[in-house]
Amino acid sequence: MSVNAWIIVGDHPAIGNLITVARSLGGPLGAVVAGPRSVAEIVAASGVDKVVWCGTPDDVPAEASAQAVAETVAADPPRVLLAGRNPGERVLLGAAAAALKAAVLTGARSVSADGDGVIVVNAVFGDIAEETVAVSGPVALLLDGGPVPPPGASTAPIEEVAVTPLGLKVIETRTSGFDEVDLNEAHRVIGVGRGLKAKEDLALIEALATAISAEVACSRPVAEGLNWMGKDRYIGSSGAHIAPQLYLAIGVSGQLQHMVGVQGAEIIVAINSDPNAAVFSQTDYGLVGDLYQLVPAITAALE
Amino acid sequence: MRIVVAYKWTRDPQEATVRADGTVDWSRAKPGLSAYDPVAMELARQLAETAGAELIGVTAGGKGVAAPIASKAALSRGLDRVVIVEDASLAEASRSELAAVLAEMIRHIGDVDLVITGDSSVDVAAKMVPTVLAGELGWPAVAEATSVSGKAGALRVERAIPGGVQVLEVSGPAVLAASADAAVPRVPGMKQLLAAAKKPVELLELAALKVPPSSAVMTVTGRSRPERKARKGQLIDTTDPAAAAAELVTALREAGTL
Numbered sequence: 247m248s249v250n251a252w253i254i255v256g257d258h259p260a261i262g263n264l265i266t267v268a269r270s271l272g273g274p275l276g277a278v279v280a281g282p283r284s285v286a287e288i289v290a291a292s293g294v295d296k297v298v299w300c301g302t303p304d305d306v307p308a309e310a311s312a313q314a315v316a317e318t319v320a321a322d323p324p325r326v327l328l329a330g331r332n333p334g335e336r337v338l339l340g341a342a343a344a345a346l347k348a349a350v351l352t353g354a355r356s357v358s359a360d361g362d363g364v365i366v367v368n369a370v371f372g373d374i375a376e377e378t379v380a381v382s383g384p385v386a387l388l389l390d391g392g393p394v395p396p397p398g399a400s401t402a403p404i405e406e407v408a409v410t411p412l413g414l415k416v417i418e419t420r421t422s423g424f425d426e427v428d429l430n431e432a433h434r435v436i437g438v439g440r441g442l443k444a445k446e447d448l449a450l451i452e453a454l455a456t457a458i459s460a461e462v463a464c465s466r467p468v469a470e471g472l473n474w475m476g477k478d479r480y481i482g483s484s485g486a487h488i489a490p491q492l493y494l495a496i497g498v499s500g501q502l503q504h505m506v507g508v509q510g511a512e513i514i515v516a517i518n519s520d521p522n523a524a525v526f527s528q529t530d531y532g533l534v535g536d537l538y539q540l541v542p543a544i545t546a547a548l549e
Numbered sequence: 550m551r552i553v554v555a556y557k558w559t560r561d562p563q564e565a566t567v568r569a570d571g572t573v574d575w576s577r578a579k580p581g582l583s584a585y586d587p588v589a590m591e592l593a594r595q596l597a598e599t600a601g602a603e604l605i606g607v608t609a610g611g612k613g614v615a616a617p618i619a620s621k622a623a624l625s626r627g628l629d630r631v632v633i634v635e636d637a638s639l640a641e642a643s644r645s646e647l648a649a650v651l652a653e654m655i656r657h658i659g660d661v662d663l664v665i666t667g668d669s670s671v672d673v674a675a676k677m678v679p680t681v682l683a684g685e686l687g688w689p690a691v692a693e694a695t696s697v698s699g700k701a702g703a704l705r706v707e708r709a710i711p712g713g714v715q716v717l718e719v720s721g722p723a724v725l726a727a728s729a730d731a732a733v734p735r736v737p738g739m740k741q742l743l744a745a746a747k748k749p750v751e752l753l754e755l756a757a758l759k760v761p762p763s764s765a766v767m768t769v770t771g772r773s774r775p776e777r778k779a780r781k782g783q784l785i786d787t788t789d790p791a792a793a794a795a796e797l798v799t800a801l802r803e804a805g806t807l
Contacts, residue, residue, distance in 0.1 A: 313687065383765030383766055386645075414717055416715055419713060419715045491806045509778065526784070529780055540787060540793065
């Protein structure tokens with residue numbers, strides 16, 4: 247059976263959206279999994295037609311199977327390659343795209359079949375513009391993976407291929423102490439920017455977050471540089487894109503690279519001491535003032 | 550040991566505007582080193598200093614990437630030399646085309662042990678060029694690299710993973726995409742800028758590289774400026790913080806979001 251699309255999976259079986267997109271294009275759907283066997287089993291039960299698993303010892307990271315993944319897809323070249331936005335999946339998709347000499351698009355808003363090719367509406371330059379791109383020949387799409395698909399009625403067989411791993415080995419894993427989070431599941435999100443003066447002041451934000459059942463997120467420098475939160479909590483063009491009912495931006499200046507990540511929010515509220523902050527032109531409700539007064543006042547007003 | 554840093558000379562979309570027909574107006578955007586490339590250069594320089602390695606910058610792009618201001622900006626950050634492909638056809642190069650050109654440049658340089666790139670480019674932010682490049686070279690790639698030490702053939706790379714850090718042993722040539730906070734770039738001073746003017750710049754012709762063609766043809770058939778959700782833009786008077794808070798809470802409750 248030759249496939250129309252391959253979904254490429256590393257350690258993350260969260261491929262619900264990839265299955266939806268691939269199915270909309272029609273034709274048989276394969277998945278090649280470079281992560282653990284347990285991930286291959288989740289993928290096999292998700293409704294794909296075939297699964298190839300690149301089995302490796304536990305201390306070999308998924309990226310070491312990039313060559314094997316590339317050879318697998320090149321042996322049965324598809325119209326479309328799909329992968330979710332995780333570092334490991336990006337590496338595997340890149341190797342597969344190189345093997346097929348495929349086009350690579352990372353901002354797909356919609357994907358449709360067009361004869362032998364596909365048409366992609368693709369956001370470009372930090373989502374400030376969109377291009378409709380007609381692709382003839384193979385195309386690799388990096389997309390939001392979506393949820394972990396629930397087990398379907400049937401399970402595809404898992405074919406194991408022998409892998410000669412590239413020279414990578416895990417020698418140690420350390421936890422950062424930050425909890426993992428999926429911001430996409432939150433109905434309300436509070437984003438913290440550099441207007442917050444000290445890490446201890448996150449307590450103020452967390453009190454408000456508890457009061458409105460919100461997740462706490464941040465702009466990029468707060469997670470990378472200041473290290474006050476895990477990297478999965480920063481919002482922006484290269485971070486999380488969220489669409490909650492409420493986004494409350496606190497001490498966030500409103501740079502393009504941050505705000506594109508919250509365009510989908512139902513309501514945006516901003517608190518910033520600088521009346522000229524760019525964030526105020528992109529909000530529903532703006533409060534110009536000291537967050538150290540306003541945030542506790544809002545928490546109190548909720549009681 | 551030979552380390553290559555792949556960098557980009559480009560513009561920040563923050564300074565661009567989008568016309569009603571969806572075309573992008575870059576006229577007010579000044580080109581510069583892509584935002585995270587100085588981090589990659591600093592990370593590479595620290596490794597090169599301890600390992601006694603040669604440090605080479607490579608870039609490929611459209612008009613301007615070989616201009617003295619561009620090569621000096623890169624060379625002042627501690628590179629020993631730069632290799633540049635400037636070709637008008639690369640101004641609109643796709644991720645895969647750019648990666649294929651960079652791969653040929655790295656083959657041309659020869660004996661490269663490690664390629665380091667920034668986290669993402671400030672304009673496209675696809676995070677895919679380093680991974681396709683690794684695929685072209687048949688090397689492993691590691692993204693979100695936060696530190697690198699050791700020597701050719703025995704590198705120790707730390708990378709950020711959800712909830713922590715993983716330490717990897719890399720036993721052959723590899724491509725690393727540095728995380729945005731992997732190093733704090735030093736700002737070049739007058740001494741570095743003067744030294745940069747004297748360092749070698751090698752210009753390569755795109756045609757001479759014999760880059761294999763892509764199997765895919767992309768044609769842009771339409772452009773648009775995405776509709777942004779209309780925002781109320783209502784400012785709440787904060788003279789009295791408690792009253793402002795009460796007004797906001799009432800408004801959010803009425804909107805059904807609280």
